[in-house]
Amino acid sequence: MTVAVHEELDATFMALADPTRRAIVARLARGDATVNELAAPFNMTLPGISKHLKVLERSGLISRSRHAQFRPCHLEPAALDAAIGWIETNRRVWTERFDKLDAHLRDIQGTTTAPSKEAADHD
Amino acid sequence: MTSHRAAPAELNLTRIFEAPRELVFRCMITPEHLTHFWGPAGTSAPLEHIRVDPRPGGVFETVMVNDADGSTYPTRAVYAEVTAPERLVWTEVHSGMTMAATFVDLGDARTEVRIRQTNVPEAMLSPDAQAGFRTSLDKFAAYLRSLS
Numbered sequence: 001m002t003v004a005v006h007e008e009l010d011a012t013f014m015a016l017a018d019p020t021r022r023a024i025v026a027r028l029a030r031g032d033a034t035v036n037e038l039a040a041p042f043n044m045t046l047p048g049i050s051k052h053l054k055v056l057e058r059s060g061l062i063s064r065s066r067h068a069q070f071r072p073c074h075l076e077p078a079a080l081d082a083a084i085g086w087i088e089t090n091r092r093v094w095t096e097r098f099d100k101l102d103a104h105l106r107d108i109q110g111t112t113t114a115p116s117k118e119a120a121d122h123d
Numbered sequence: 124m125t126s127h128r129a130a131p132a133e134l135n136l137t138r139i140f141e142a143p144r145e146l147v148f149r150c151m152i153t154p155e156h157l158t159h160f161w162g163p164a165g166t167s168a169p170l171e172h173i174r175v176d177p178r179p180g181g182v183f184e185t186v187m188v189n190d191a192d193g194s195t196y197p198t199r200a201v202y203a204e205v206t207a208p209e210r211l212v213w214t215e216v217h218s219g220m221t222m223a224a225t226f227v228d229l230g231d232a233r234t235e236v237r238i239r240q241t242n243v244p245e246a247m248l249s250p251d252a253q254a255g256f257r258t259s260l261d262k263f264a265a266y267l268r269s270l271s
Contacts, residue, residue, distance in 0.1 A: 090134045093163045094238055098138045100160035101150060105142040107159075 012079050015059035020044075021052050025061060028075035038073065134240040144228040147236060148208035151224060152177040162187045166196070177205045183213045214242075 015021050024038055039049040053073060056062040060079040064071045140147050150156040154173035161168035172186035183200040203221070204212035211224045221242045227235040 087134050090240055091136055094134070094136050094240075095138075096163035097160055098136075098140075098236070099164075100162075101147075102138075102140060104150065104156065104159040105140055105147065108156075109142060109146075111141075 011059035012061060015055050015061055018052070018055075021056055024049075024052060024056060024073075025075060025080065028062060028073055032072040032074045034070045034072050036070075134238070136238040136240075138236050138238075139229065140234050140236065141232065142234055143232045144226050144234045145208045147234045148211075148226050151211060152205070152207075157185065161185055165190055172197070177202060177207075177211075179204060181205070 016025070020042060023042065027033060027038060027041070035046060035049055035053065038053070039046055042049065053062065053064070056073075057064060061076055062073050063076055064073050150160070152175050154170055154175055157173050157175070158168050158170040161173070166187040166189055168185050168187055172184070174182050174184040176182050179202055181202045183202055185198050187196040187198070188194070189196075199216040200213040200222075201216060202211065202213045204210055204223075209226055211226075212221065214221045219242055220240065223239045223241075225237040225239075227237070229235055
């Protein structure tokens with residue numbers, strides 16, 4: 001684990017915090033696109049869209065060919081996976097915790113056959 | 124990590140419980156209740172390590188113990204807001220991560236709990252950290268299913 005890894009992930013979340021950039025990522029998930037193709041649906045100027053693309057590129061979420069004439073943008077799924085990973089891990093922790101709370105609430109309200117000892121003692 | 128710079132990632136989660144709001148709220152701030160559910164699958168939260176002082180500035184400390192190898196995950200937090208039985212906000216001391224729990228009375232002894240987790244530190248975003256946690260949970264998911 002390196003500082004660089006943390007900074008990359010931080011940059012990924014910064015990039016995804018903006019709705020326009022999230023929409024660009026969603027568009028690129030369907031396939032590569034040029035700056036012109038990306039700018040059209042957002043009613044944005046080319047410099048405006050370029051600013052967003054630079055942020056996305058720095059975050060590692062997208063890459064652009066250095067050589068091709070129209071420099072199509074390409075989504076880098078690994079960077080997106082890492083960002084989604086944190087949210088999914090925490091969602092899972094809370095879901096499992098709430099599964100247990102649900103069972104516990106049933107126990108202490110006497111809606112199951114085996115109420116837990118500690119809970120009965122507590123109330 | 125010396126920096127706790129937050130990334131703008133957040134988690135929102137909602138769950139409905141078949142219990143009155145006062146009871147659900149009490150479960151979230153009472154060690155004897157927390158010990159039953161605070162540790163996610165594959166872990167437990169021993170009663171003797173839970174400290175709760177439910178008032179702004181009060182501590183909220185838990186230790187999750189991995190059922191498999193006994194490794195421990197202590198978490199120290201401080202309450203920022205305690206409004207019984209409606210809302211709890213606490214911030215983890217080491218990470219700066221903030222959790223807000225809102226309790227909504229749906230009537231008919233049903234309660235909706237909304238969790239909002241914000242201010243995620245960079246360190247939490249490490250794929251290594253996530254992978255380790257996931258592996259330990261996966262390993263014992265089947266065992267835990269057999270208990271329920």
